Amino acid sequence: MRFTRDELKRLLLPVLIAAVLAGAGVFLLESAGEALAAAERELAAAQTERRQHAERLARIAEEEREVKQKLDVYQRLRELHILGEEQRLEWADAVTRIRKERELLDLRYRVDRQQQLFSATGKPANVDFYASRMSVDLALLHEEDLLRFLSDLRDSGNAFYSVRRCAVERTGQAATGVSIAPRLRASCEIDLITIMDRAAKS
Amino acid sequence: MGPRRILYFTAEDHYVYRAQGGSLELEAKFTGDDLGVTAFREHLRGQRRALYAVLADLAGEDFHEEAIPYLRGADRDAVIQRRLAQRYRDTRLATALSLGQALAGERRNERLLLTSFTNTQQLAPWLDALEEAGTRLSGVYSVPLLAPALAARLGVKRERALIVAATRAGLRQCFVDQNRLRFARLERTVEMVPQALAMFVRSETQRLLQYLVTLRALPREGAPVQALVICPPGQRAVFEQALPSDSRVVFRTIDMAEAAKAVGLKRAPEGTAAEALYLHLTARKPPAEQFASREERRRFFVWQLQRGIVAAGALGFAGCALYGAAQWLAVIDTREQAAAARAAARQAQQQYERITAAFPVTQTSTENLRVTVVEFTRLARESALPEPAFVHVSQVLGKFPQMDLDALTWSIGRPAEAPAEKGKPARQGDLAVIVQISGRVNATQRNDYRAITGQVQSFAAALASAGYQLVRTQLPFDVTSEGTLSGDIGTGPDTGQAPRFTITIANSLP
Numbered sequence: 069m070r071f072t073r074d075e076l077k078r079l080l081l082p083v084l085i086a087a088v089l090a091g092a093g094v095f096l097l098e099s100a101g102e103a104l105a106a107a108e109r110e111l112a113a114a115q116t117e118r119r120q121h122a123e124r125l126a127r128i129a130e131e132e133r134e135v136k137q138k139l140d141v142y143q144r145l146r147e148l149h150i151l152g153e154e155q156r157l158e159w160a161d162a163v164t165r166i167r168k169e170r171e172l173l174d175l176r177y178r179v180d181r182q183q184q185l186f187s188a189t190g191k192p193a194n195v196d197f198y199a200s201r202m203s204v205d206l207a208l209l210h211e212e213d214l215l216r217f218l219s220d221l222r223d224s225g226n227a228f229y230s231v232r233r234c235a236v237e238r239t240g241q242a243a244t245g246v247s248i249a250p251r252l253r254a255s256c257e258i259d260l261i262t263i264m265d266r267a268a269k270s
Numbered sequence: 271m272g273p274r275r276i277l278y279f280t281a282e283d284h285y286v287y288r289a290q291g292g293s294l295e296l297e298a299k300f301t302g303d304d305l306g307v308t309a310f311r312e313h314l315r316g317q318r319r320a321l322y323a324v325l326a327d328l329a330g331e332d333f334h335e336e337a338i339p340y341l342r343g344a345d346r347d348a349v350i351q352r353r354l355a356q357r358y359r360d361t362r363l364a365t366a367l368s369l370g371q372a373l374a375g376e377r378r379n380e381r382l383l384l385t386s387f388t389n390t391q392q393l394a395p396w397l398d399a400l401e402e403a404g405t406r407l408s409g410v411y412s413v414p415l416l417a418p419a420l421a422a423r424l425g426v427k428r429e430r431a432l433i434v435a436a437t438r439a440g441l442r443q444c445f446v447d448q449n450r451l452r453f454a455r456l457e458r459t460v461e462m463v464p465q466a467l468a469m470f471v472r473s474e475t476q477r478l479l480q481y482l483v484t485l486r487a488l489p490r491e492g493a494p495v496q497a498l499v500i501c502p503p504g505q506r507a508v509f510e511q512a513l514p515s516d517s518r519v520v521f522r523t524i525d526m527a528e529a530a531k532a533v534g535l536k537r538a539p540e541g542t543a544a545e546a547l548y549l550h551l552t553a554r555k556p557p558a559e560q561f562a563s564r565e566e567r568r569r570f571f572v573w574q575l576q577r578g579i580v581a582a583g584a585l586g587f588a589g590c591a592l593y594g595a596a597q598w599l600a601v602i603d604t605r606e607q608a609a610a611a612r613a614a615a616r617q618a619q620q621q622y623e624r625i626t627a628a629f630p631v632t633q634t635s636t637e638n639l640r641v642t643v644v645e646f647t648r649l650a651r652e653s654a655l656p657e658p659a660f661v662h663v664s665q666v667l668g669k670f671p672q673m674d675l676d677a678l679t680w681s682i683g684r685p686a687e688a689p690a691e692k693g694k695p696a697r698q699g700d701l702a703v704i705v706q707i708s709g710r711v712n713a714t715q716r717n718d719y720r721a722i723t724g725q726v727q728s729f730a731a732a733l734a735s736a737g738y739q740l741v742r743t744q745l746p747f748d749v750t751s752e753g754t755l756s757g758d759i760g761t762g763p764d765t766g767q768a769p770r771f772t773i774t775i776a777n778s779l780p
Contacts, residue, residue, distance in 0.1 A: 069564075075572050082576040086583025093590025100597035107604035114611035121618035128625050131636060138643040139630055145646060146633070188645045191637035197645060215657050222655075228646070230653040230682075237677035261649060265642055268634040 148225040155226040162224035174207035193266030199259040207250035214254045227260035274553045279326040280439040289553030292536040307395045314403035324410040327439040329456040330388035340378040363390045363561040406570040409560035414454030417444030423533045435500035435544030464505040468512030494520045656680040666732045675709040685776040702776040726771045744772035
C-alpha cells in the first residue's frame with residue numbers, strides 16, 4: 069500500500085507523538101538507571117563504612133586490654149628515657165660514676181655513631197629504633213667487676229643496654245703485694261638502644 | 271473511545287445510529303429513494319472524519335459454497351477474486367468467508383462461502399455519499415456476517431444452530447455451524463400479534479431446515495438442530511408455548527432484554543427490534559470479514575494507523591514508565607538501606623568513641639603504643655646478660671680443678687656461625703648465647719693423649735648442661751681421621767706447656 073502525500077502528512081503528528089513518548093520513556097529509564105547505580109554505589113560505601121566501624125568496635129575490648137597491658141611498659145620506657153633522643157652526656161656521666169664507685173682500675177670506652185636498627189610501622193607515624201654501639205675495655209681484678217659494671221650500667225637508664233659480646237682473658241700479670249695489678253682484661257660491645265616514637269606527645 | 275455511527279440499511283428505510291459506551295442512539299432516519307440519499311448527504315455535512323459502518327439487513331443476499339486449492343497470500347486473494355468475479359456480476363460488495371480446510375483425495379482444499387448482495391446498486395449512492403463526505407468507513411457488514419458473534423455471545427457453542435430474530439427488515443434466520451456462517455435468509459413480516467409471530471417463526475424455521483437438508487448443509491437424519499429465537503421484550507412465554515421442540519429442531523428462546531445484556535448493550539432507542547443487537551456488535555466487535563473494498567476503507571485504515579502509532583508510542587512509554595517506576599522503587603529501597611547502614615556506622619562510631627574516651631591516658635596513639643612495646647619486647651628477648659653463663663662455667667670449673675681457663679668469650683649470635691659438633695647439629699637460625707672457653711689441662715702428663723682427651727671431653731660434657739648445648743670442641747690433639755696425629759714419646763724434653771683446648775657451647779634465647 070502506497071501512501072499519498074496527504075496521508076503521510078496525517079501520519080506525521082502521530083509519529084512525532086510516538087517518538088516523543090518513546091524518547092520520554094527512554095529518558096525515564098536512563099535517569100532511573102543512573103539513580104539506581106548511584107544509590108548502589110552509595111549503599112556499597114555505607115556498607116563498607118558500617119563493616120569497618122563494626123569490626124573496630126568488635127576489636128575495642130581486645131584493644132582496651134592491650135592498651136592497659138602495654139601502657140605500663142611504655143611508661144617505664146619513658147621514665148628510663150629509652151624513649152626519646154639519645155642522652156650521650158648522661159651515658160658518659162654514668163660510666164664515670166660507675167668507674168669511680170666500683171673503683172675500676174682502667175676503663176676505656178667508645179660510642180660509635182647512632183644507626184637505625186629498623187622502623188616499625190605505626191599510626192599516625194612510624195616508631196624508629198636506634199642503636200649506638202659502645203665498645204668498652206676494662207681491667208679487672210675479678211670477673212665480678214665486669215658483671216657489676218654491666219649491672220650498674222643497665223640500672224643507670226637513658227638507653228636499653230643490649231650486650232652483644234664480652235671477652236675476658238687473663239692478663240698474665242702476677243699479683244704482687246705492693247700494688248694492685250689487674251689479673252683480667254675484658255672487652256665488651258654493647259648496643260645502646262633508644263626509641264623514637266614520632267607520634268608521642270612531648 | 272469516540273462515537274461510531276452505523277448506517278442501518280433495510281429495503282425500505284435507512285437509519286443512522288450513534289453508538290457509544292454500550293448505548294445506541296437513533297440519530298436520523300432516511301427513506302430509501304433519492305430524497306433519502308440527498309438528506310443523508312446533508313446529514314453528513316460537518317461529519318468529516320466521523321467513523322462510519324454500514325449494516326445491511328437485506329433480503330437479497332446470496333450465499334454460495336466453493337472449494338479452492340489451499341493457498342496463502344496473494345495467490346489466495348487472486349483465486350478468491352476470480353471466483354467472486356465468476357459468481358457475481360458486480361463484485362464491489364462481495365466477499366468470501368473461510369469455512370476451513372477440506373481434504374479431497376490427495377489434495378487439500380479450502381472451503382469458502384461466497385456472499386454478496388443481489389442488488390448492490392441500492393447501496394452504491396449511500397456509500398458514495400460517505401466517501402464524498404470524507405468519513406472513515408470501517409466496513410460494510412450484513413446482519414448474517416455478525417450472526418456467529420451474536421451466537422457466541424448468547425452461549426451457542428460450536429454446534430449447528432439457527433439464530434432467529436425479528437428485525438425492522440423482517441424475520442432474520444442465520445444458520446451457524448462451528449461458529450461459522452453457512453446460510454441466512456430474511457423473510458419479510460407485517461405487523462402481527464405475538465402468537466402469530468411465534469407461529470410464523472415455527473413455520474419459517476421448518477421451511478429453512480428443509481431447505482438446508484436439500485442443500486446438504488444439514489444431514490437428512492441426525493441430531494436435532496438448535497434454533498435460538500430472540501423474542502421481542504416480554505413475549506418469551508408466548509414464544510415458548512408456540513415453539514415446541516421435535517426430533518428435527520430444539521427451540522431455545524431468549525428475551526430481547528436478556529440478549530441485550532449478554533452482548534453488552536445497555537440502552538437502545540424505542541422501537542428498535544433485534545437489529546439493536548447486530549448494531550451494537552457492529553460498533554463493538556465487528557468481524558474481520560466485510561464487503562467494503564480496501565480503497566473504500568482507506569481513510570479508516572489511515573486513522574487506525576495513526577492511532578496504532580500513537581498507541582505504540584504510549585505503550586512504549588508505559589512500559590518504560592513501569593520499568594522506570596520499578597527502578598525508582600529499587601532506588602528508594604537502596605537509599606533506605608544506605609541510610610540504615612550509615613546510621614549503624616554512626617552508632618558504632620559513637621559507641622567506639624564512648625569506649626575509647628574511657629581508655630587510660632596515653633602519650634601516643636594506641637597503634638604506636640602497641641608497636642613500641644611489641645618491638646621493644648622482641649628486642650629485649652633477643653638480648654641477654656653474661657652473668658648466668660659466667661655462673662654456669664664457674665660451677666662446672668669447680669668440678670674440674672685440673673682445668674685452667676685462659677679466656678672466655680660471651681656473645682649473642684647464631685650457633686651456625688660456629689661449626690657444629692659432630693652428631694649434634696645446633697638449631698640453625700635461632701639467636702643464642704654463645705660461650706667460647708679456651709683453657710689448658712693441668713696435672714696430667716702431656717704425652718698421655720688418651721687421658722687429656724678424656725678429661726677435655728668430660729669437661730665439655732659437663733658444660734653441655736643446664737640448657738647449654740655443645741657447639742664445638744677443639745681438642746689438644748687431632749684424633750679425627752681427617753687430621754694428622756703426631757707424637758714424640760719419651761725422647762724429647764718436656765716443655766712444661768699444658769695442652770690447650772677450646773670448647774664452644776650455646777644456649778638458645780627464649
